[in-house]
Amino acid sequence: MQSYAIGDIHGQYDLMMRAFDRIETDRTREGAPDSPVVVLGDLCDRGPNSAGVIAHLFERQQTDDTLIVLKGNHDRMFSIFLDDPFGRDPRLRAEYTWMHPRLGGPETLASYGIREPANRPTAQVHAEALAAVPPAHRRWLADLPLFHQRDEAIFVHAGIRPGVPLAAQTEDDLLWIRAPFLEDPRDHGALIVHGHTALEVPSHYGNRLNLDSSAGYGGPLSAAVIEGRKAWLLTDRGRVPLG
Known part of the structure; x- marks a missing residue:
């Protein structure tokens, strides 16, 4: 049983499409056209075409029931801004807002055609964002699932709180956790397939x-195939073993 996964996209539309091409090539080679593809979240921010990424994934899901798109912390921050331009993600450090250059919110808004989003009144920018982002896309983004479990893998954006049952995990941890998860060498009962930490x-x-x-910092976008707890990076030359 095989599953595919795509790492953090961060508005890199062209890289995303190449990742899908590699997956389709592998699916064809393996004779597995119905194997699911899980996008690990962080669709938006930093890159040049978050609007295109979101629109493509939204439309693709309408006709492709093998595509699972998970929520990332950047996706949640975008949703919070659309709901309340002065709202804050509870896990965001106090010195930052989603509009800070390090987080990439302005690039996301610019991809929707909003002019100089970081240099104009917030209320005005917010009103333009509400007009620019299709309501169906906004609802879809807010309602994205937090994890997906299949075979011997759990797919999630940031990771899990070690020792906590999957059903009891908090959204904050699934979208933001780092050290307690990254530094824990224990077996989690499944291979945790994640992104978030570049x-x-x-x-x-x-x-x-x-x-x-x-990919959010100018690097490549990775797509992989997972079988059991083994994984291979998909490249233009085919599979390359990971681990």
């Missing part, structure tokens, strides 16, 4: 697989 290359640690290869 690396230069995707890495398999035995108990978890990190597929965030820094």
Whole structure:
């Protein structure tokens, strides 16, 4: 039983489409056209075309029931802004807002055609955002699932709180956790396939697989195939073992 996963996209539409192409090539080669594809969240921010990424995934899901799109912390921050331009994600450090250059909110708004979003009154920018983002996309983004479990893998954006049953995990941890998860070497009862913590290359640690290869910082976007607890990076030359 195989599943596919795509790491943090961060508005990189062209990289996303190449990742889907690699997956389709592998599906065809393996004779597995119905194997699911899980997008690990962080669809938006930093990159140049968050609007295109969100629109494509929304439309693709309407006709492709093998596509699962998970929520990332950046997706939640975008949703919070649309609900309340002065709202704050409870896990965001006090010195930042979603509109801070390090987080990439302005790039997301610019991709919707909003002019100079970081340099004009917030209320005005918010009103333009509500007019620019289709209501169906806004609802879809807010309602994205937090995890997906299949075979011997659990797919999630950031990770899990070690030792806590999956049903008892909090949304904050699933979208934001780092050290307590990343530093825990124990077996979690499944391979945790995640993103959120940017690396230069995707890495398999035995108990978890990190597929965030820094697309949000100019790096590549990784797509992988998972079979049991083994994984392979998909490249233009085919599969490359991870771990």
